[in-house]
Amino acid sequence: MTDKGPVYVVDDDADLGASVARLLRRHGFAAEAFLDPAMLLRFYSEAPAACIVTDVMMGDLDGFGLADAIRAIDPAAAIIFMTAWPTTANAVDSVRRYGGLDYLEKPIDEDRLVAAVEEGVEWASRRRSALARTRALTPRERQVFDLLVKGHSNKVVAGLLGLSPKTVEDHRAAVLAKTGANGLAQLIALAL
């Protein structure tokens, strides 16, 4: 079985971090524990994660700060929060503001953690391939793509960008070719 991941576990309690990482490794994830979020951020761009499991309350940089920093450099990593100080407000924020996939209360419910990581890794791989397919677009094609997925017709897009409908049609064909999509519906799925 090839390892899924990588999954990074961040907790300022070294034992717990190691323990959670070991647990995830047992479930087939390439998991690694980090004591300090800053250390993770330093080398993150070299080995981006599929999923990050992080404690909320930590020293200098807390879990939410880490989430913001990760989102800035990698929009395709799934983030799962765990905390020993659960509050309703934090639970809502973790999902709505920080794009968290789940918010787990310590002592951790193992089954739920594993299920969440599983889901996170899948989500991340889908997201990453979608991003890869749109990365090859030129800036102009990107503009056309952004407007198309909002549901605008070629004509409207042409009007908005000050191009002729013919040019827009060309760009559209290029976008479809580069992303390998065979229609608007698949384009929209890529943008989500």
Next chain:
Amino acid sequence: MPTSTNLFLRVVSFLCPRRWDWLLLALYAVGFALAHWVAGFWGGRGFYSLWFPAAGLRLALLWRAGPRLLPWVALVELASDAASGLLWFGMPDLAMAVFGVVRPVLAYGLTVAVIRWLAGGTRANVLIAPMPFGLATFFAPFVAALFALPQALYLPELTGVRGAREVVESLAAFTVGDLLGVLSVGPPVLWIGDLVTGRDSPPKPPPPAAALEASLVLGAALAAGNLLQQIGLGDATTLTLLAVVWIGMRFGRGAAWIAIALTLLLTLHRSAGALSTGDRLVLHLHLASLAVVGYLAGSFAEAQRRARRDLERRDRLLFQAERLKTLRAMSVAVIHEISQPLSTLAIEARHLHAITRDADPEVAASSALIDRKATTLAGLVRRLRRFGGRAADEPSPLPVAALIESVAALAAPEAKAAGVALSIAPIDPDLVVLGQEVELAQAIINLLRNAIQACEDGRVELKVSREASRARIVVANRCTGTPHVAEGMGVGTHIARAILEAHGGTLVRERLSNVMRATVTLPRFGEAV
């Protein structure tokens, strides 16, 4: 119309005397006739008496029984007057004479009703018990005089007075007579009534120092007054007034009344018939002021003491709350500290359990046990955290069964330590209330704790039942002797009541022969409150 008939019936059944009222009214009839006869010795032209103790009986009766008995009191007084020959059929102006008898009763009833209304609720800060009755003793005679004013002005000949001077004299005498009568007889009659019905406890003998101080003050004032009178410096009742106020302020109503009664005893016999009306009026006015001021001073001192006691109790509650806050902060910190290593422990224990399943049975059994304990502990910590958490959760629908389950889990160690078995009847799982789980759990834990502390046979029962629109939770324990009230027990009940009432619920604690029972009702979720 049925509604007006209904209303009529309700009014009648409200006014109709109940079982004990008949006895009260009979006693009142005898007392009134007697007091009325005694008062005759202090009579004069244009007024009945300068000392009218019957008024004291009247006020005491109306105060205790409420204005409900008003018509009956008036009837008794009419009958008494008729029996003693003051009223008869065919007398001139019978209607006016009857009204003259009924009028003061009305005035007293009205005063009592108004003062009780004012003292009810939180309308006035001055009206802390026993101030309301003190004020009633003072106001009732004046209101009665006020009621008599129209007749005195327009039909003075009925009372046999001529001229403005005599009208004023008659009214003044009437007021003074009632004031003295009310203050000399009202308080002890009311007190005796309360003793008989068990509302009040028998008095403790006063501390010797207090008794000595009071007698010295009163004795000195009386002696000095007497001396001044002997050497021709006039009547110095003012000194006695100061002494009575002193005693009232220091020792309360009871002492004040005794001082007043002693003063009256020493003075009143001099004024029966012997002095001129003017001198008598002045003397009685002095005595009335002394009685009013002294009794009000006593009432005020007691009200003050009571207010201070309430304040102290509130302070104690505050300390308690403060302590709870600290305790809560501590427990939250402890839970946090525990949950961290427990997370690790639970994960590793589960893993250990999984990989040792096929190992040596001894090892497998041990690791299974460790895993189970760690899992239980993790569940406990999560539950405890919900209880001590800082988030003020919104009220949410709560199954009563779940609520009682967590309450039972939290109260179990305490019950075990006290050697008490907690028996909880099966609970309808569909019974749901709306509320803050933590607060409601606290309220019920407090009731359970009280029951565990007061329990005598090692059994506390908790039953939940469904009523029309409410859930009812009953906590019961056996107690035969006098319940030993542990320190802080009142606070727990107090808090429970406050929480339950904030949730639209009620708490009733009652003693049924040898069972102490606390009954909680809460509105069911989805039912209109």
